[in-house]
Amino acid sequence: MARDTTDQTPISSKQELTDYLAGGNKPVEKFRIGTEHEKFVFFRDTHKPVPYFGDASISALLKGMESRLRWEPIMDGENIIGLAEPTGMGAISIEPGGQFELSGAPLENIHETCKESNQHLAVLRDIAEPLGIRFLGMGGTPSWSFADTPRMPKSRYAIMTDYMPKVGSKGLDMMYRTCTIQVNLDFSSEADMRRKMRVSMKLQSLATALFASSPFTEGKPNGQLSWRGDIWRDTDNNRSGILPFSLKEDFGFHHYVEWALDVPMYFVVRDGKYHNCTHITFRQFMNGALKGEIADWQPTLGDWTNHLSTLFPDVRLKRFLEMRGADGGPWRRICALPAFWVGLLYDDEALSAADELTKDWSFEQVNQLRDDVPTKALKAEITGHSLLDIGREVLKISHLGLKNRNRLNADGQDETVFLSTLDEVIAKKTTLAEDMLSAYNGRWNQSVDPAYEEYQY
Template identity: 65%
Template structure:
């Protein structure tokens, strides 16, 4: 999320919470595609990270983007931390380590998504290049130590930074040294949400494998193909993971609410102040658990929306569904990730086929698959097959879904073209991470700095 909401509508009962999720339901003709992508900023001269302050820092970059785009600044304690498009709905925000994120506008088709991505990268270059800044599309920072990584001045990140070491060993790595591409998709009803949630949770490890793109840590191979995905295995298991309850009979909005209620909060925001709430769950907050800190505080829908945005399962339910399993990557893959999920979830025939593919997978099997994929990606074995073989079936289903959607661009081409990078991965049998490792061991001769030239936008 680009900025935390301040909707002060009081929560009257637990029913309000499920109704808030249900209010996202839309007829099929109103379904949209919202793509988010993060990237690492670095100085072109020496490949060091970009701090917030300074004449050529992140603040200057944001101020330049504000002047170029005319978007409204997002301010935190007097400092610019992002921009929001007041008309189109898109936003630019900062991740904790300075990762620069576009939260794309809700768009009708993938042609618009790719056009938005290309325009954004061109706009960022226009401001960044005079500052000597470039951007890198990887799933994890390939070179910098945690100590070398800058920290952005966002209030909620201060709370998260203090809390993360209490609940896992990799939370700070997740915050400061990873990048992802995500797509946000709609549902028409509770039943439609359930079908999409089950298909996308089960198949998230397949997406992780196809988009694996984080094989380096602190200048050397880390032994995995998606270190970003591995990091999530020990970040904060109270609020992340494969959420197996989505496969229980009777799963729906209320069951997700029941889970979310018992996850510790991060903060309560009142005015411009973030109050640390990491010692209570949302259920305890509703029961008066914050009265001693803010007397008379009334839990609001805004508090609920903010809490939902601090949950990190492989697929996150808000008033839409967020696919969270993929590493950041080069710009063609920014378009490929939404193409993969739109093809699977926005066509009924494809969704039926995807659900049929996973119908007898057990939650234990899915968890085991998810645990092994960060290391072996497409080579991971599952039920006598490899993920590579399963991915062929899944991408074929997605391709059929996109073809049936028949959304044509001005040249008469449909959306299947955006799966081309994934088709190339299937043809070679090598993930982006493995191709990068081949270059590192070959033409780069072990020089990690070459990645900043080869994988910059």
């Protein structure tokens, strides 16, 4: 997230929190696609991570992008920590370990998404090249230790870094050593949100398998195909994972609100200062828990939206739905991830087919699949079927949805062209992570260094 909000609108009831989420309802013709992708930043000559400070640094990249794009700098104290497009059409941010993220503009089709990613990477490479900096598209750092990884001077990350070891064993790895590709998608009503949440929550592990690209840790195979997926199994289970109530037939905005109210907070922002609030839940905050601790102790809408941004279920509900299951990866996958989900969720025929395919999957089965996928990927099973077979069927549905949308580029191609990299995974029956492991045990001569060359942007 590029910028924490400071909306001072006071909150006086739970209904206002529910109404805020329901405010995301919009007509189908106004549905948009917001794609986010992260990449690791490394020095070309040494493959070492790039620090925040210095002539060749994360801050230098941000300042270079500011000068080139004329976007507004986002500051944390005296440090630039991101950029915002002045009209709200996109942002650039940094993750805790220096991962560089583009939060894309809300666009109408995947052709525009790919164009946006191309333009972003082209500008970024121009700025990075004289500094000897390159970018890596993988789900986890293949060689850097936690000690090797730099720390970004961002106040919310300092609070999270202190808190994570108290609630899970892998939260710091999540923060500092993983990357993802995500897509944000709209809904038209509570019923539409419910169905999209149910389908995407059940199929999120398939996305983890299809996009698995994190088989190495500190220079060696880690026993996983999606190390990132395994990390999320023990990051902070109070705020992450599959939400059982989201699979129920009566799931609504108020159920998500009730859950979010009882998740511990990270912070509130007052006059630009971050106050650590990990000792209270949002419900306690609304009941006056900060009275006497800070001057402006009453909760605001900005506090609520910031709190929503610190919740990490596999599908996150804001005024849109965030698909959070995929590892980061090479350029083609930046386009494939939104294509996969748009095909499934933005066409009624496809959405109904996906809902029907997964209708008998119980929470327990879906949760077990989530546990199995980091190691087994497409070999994991649910209801007696492998994810390879399920993936084949789901990709057919996604193709159907994109064909039905019929959004064409200048050459007359529809959006199904962006599924080709996933079609290839299914046809080969191997994930990118397995391809990497095969190279590691073959032509890479049991070194991960070639990954920096083969999977760089």
